[in-house]
Amino acid sequence: MTDIKRHEPKKILANAVEAGGLVFLAGQCAPDLSADAAGQTRQILDEIDRLLALAGSDKSKAVSATIWVSDIRYRDPMNEVWVEWIDSANIPARACIEAKLADPRALVEIAVIAAK
Numbered sequence: 504m505t506d507i508k509r510h511e512p513k514k515i516l517a518n519a520v521e522a523g524g525l526v527f528l529a530g531q532c533a534p535d536l537s538a539d540a541a542g543q544t545r546q547i548l549d550e551i552d553r554l555l556a557l558a559g560s561d562k563s564k565a566v567s568a569t570i571w572v573s574d575i576r577y578r579d580p581m582n583e584v585w586v587e588w589i590d591s592a593n594i595p596a597r598a599c600i601e602a603k604l605a606d607p608r609a610l611v612e613i614a615v616i617a618a619k
Contacts, residue, residue, distance in 0.1 A: 510557050519554045526558040526617045530571070536608035540577035543611045544584040551615055562588070564618040565595040571612040575601040581611050 511518035520527045531550050533543035555561050570585075572578055578599055589595075595615070604612055 508558075510554065519558045521558050521619065524619050525566075526555060526560045526564075526615075526619060528554050528615045528617075530569075530612045530614040532604070532606065532609045532612050536606060536610075539580065540572070540610045541580040541584050543609070544581045544613075545588075547611060547613050548584065548588045551613065555615070555617055558617075558619070560617040560619055562615075562617070563590040563593045565589075565593070565615050566618055567616040568595050568597045569614045570597065570599045571602040571604060572599065573602070573604050573607075573610050577610050 505523050506521075508521040509517035510520070516529045518529050518531075528551060531547045531554075533546035534550075535546060536543065538546065552562060555564075570581065572581060581599075595617075604610075
């Protein structure tokens, strides 16, 4: 039987779920949506660091990331911050998709899956 642990459950999601030796993070948006794409990305990656630590993991154990940008032109500034943040010796698989995000002020959203 697989133990499942949910962190920071809300009405429609948990911010992090541990199951089967993996940590699944919900898509994260920046708390300060007045920032530009790079600024929002920094805030999101700080939150991802916090959530991974809460679940006993860290960015070096990331195996997959899905990134949504509200306009593909935000991909370059997001990538600049991403490259500074990611553990270059342990780069995860990744997808970057242009999509309409739930809040029109959100420019970037990121979800990560990591090993424990």
